[in-house]
Amino acid sequence: MQKMRVLCENKSPNERSILSIKKVVKMAIYTVLEINSEGLKVQYEDNSWAILPTTIDMLPEDIDDLAAQFAPKNNQAPAFMTIGTQRSAVAKPADEPVEEDDENDEPPALPAWLQARMAAYGSLDSQIEYITENGLAAWQSHVAEIKTANPKPTE
Secondary structure (H helix, E strand, C coil): CCEEEEEEEECCCCCCCCEEEEEEEEECCEEEEEEECCEEEEEECCCCEEEECCCCCCCHHHHHHHHHHHCCCCCCCCCCCCCCCCCCCCCCCCCCCCCCCHHHCCCCCCCHHHHHHHHHHCCHHHHHHHHHHHCHHHHHHHHHHHHHHCCCCCC
16 A cells, blocks of 8 residues: 655744645655565565665665655566466566678669769878879869869759
């Protein structure tokens, strides 16, 4: 059975008797059954239990928050699951990537103007050699000539 808890906060230090309602939170009542290296074993009102992973620096509010997260929910079991069912706990396999058609392994063809420019530029080695022998300004002039001879179409 879940109860409602009203969280209140003082409006000001001088008005301790005047409280304002901040928000209403559903809560489940729990009892600490064990404290061990795994954390706190708690039991809820419906006799379900959970082990709350804890650290030494946690505050009571942190424990309450964890207990609320682990509290029984109003969920329903899937239709295939019945009492007495035995199953193997196995990690779900990752989805396999969808493979493309083997026929389509080649990248799409480059446009003719780009292929012509790349052929005119030559290999990276020949570009570096051109710059080394003729200078950067000459290379930039050469590139401008190639681009003029092989213009990129405007769409």
